[in-house]
Amino acid sequence: MNKITMREEVKEKRLALYSELYHQYSHQIQELFFSIEAFKEARTIALTVSIQNEVDTYELIKKCWELGKVVVLPRSDFKTKRLTFFQVQTFEQLEETKWGLKEPKNEDKWKVSKEQIDLVVVPGLAFNRLGARLGYGGGFYDRFLENENFVKVALAFSFQVLTSIPTEEHDQMVDIVITEKEVIYT
Template identity: 30%
Template sequence: MEKEKLRQRAISRLQKIASNEERHAQIEIILAKFFQSKTWEKADSIGLTMATEFEFPTSPVIKRALDMGKRIAVPKSLPKGQMVFHWIDDESAFYTTKFGVAEPATENIARPDELALLIVPGLVFNHEGYRIGFGGGYYDRYLANYSGETCSLVFADQLIEEWQIEAFDQPVQQLFLS
């Protein structure tokens, strides 16, 4: 199945389950696995996006990380499919982009080598860690030059195996699944 159809199907499915109780149970299961992992334990600095309403919620990760003294960085998208992460804290202000994504108003840049862990968003995943995002290629470009650990927090409904991986696709190292 082509990526654009999978994207649309995944967005529709995620929007449908966004408010049901089963989703909340899956979130708790995934977060419990993640927070008990060595990946979480050893990461002192984490890069992740501010999730939209239907994506896996990242605010519990941000809150727990900041409470534990871990550093958090959130990306801003730039022209030509580039993105740069910026350090945030409890006081950080955000603005909403034309794509509906919250980005930090700060200019405190986090270099890729300063991020121990990158939590990578996506719409569709396979068991090998390959993902389909929103189609801008931002994360694939970033991951191509990133050497830290990577993972994704994934609902069971997002796992789909039958799609074609392309040369530029960058897998994540670990999936935390419900």
């Protein structure tokens, strides 16, 4: 299967999740995420704000704040295909971009450098047990993660874990995949 067909298939399955299960599974994933050592040790965590039926991160972000973690969220530059991270302390700091993403407002005082980040929650449509990842097709995270030493964690519903993922040379792997059923150390 090629990347384009696989993206469509996973998106369809994710939209079909009943809302009850969606919240239940998202909650289970969140609890497993909080249980891993890498989370406990991390001070600054890069996350994304969930859209559509991605694993819900609103509750997770709130919980991170309560636990005293520094939450940083990306702004995407579609010209350069680069991400810039900003510390976010309240959802009021977010704005909806023209691509339908919820991203932090572009305020210099909240900007955070790469070196400050301990753990990156990497978004994606599908993963495998070896850590291969199928993203949304922009290469944003592949560029951001290249030659860096973050702990990389993916949060995914179990149907997003597939046996084989088409990858290319530039694709970056994740270290841990967390589903509602299990924590997979890749």
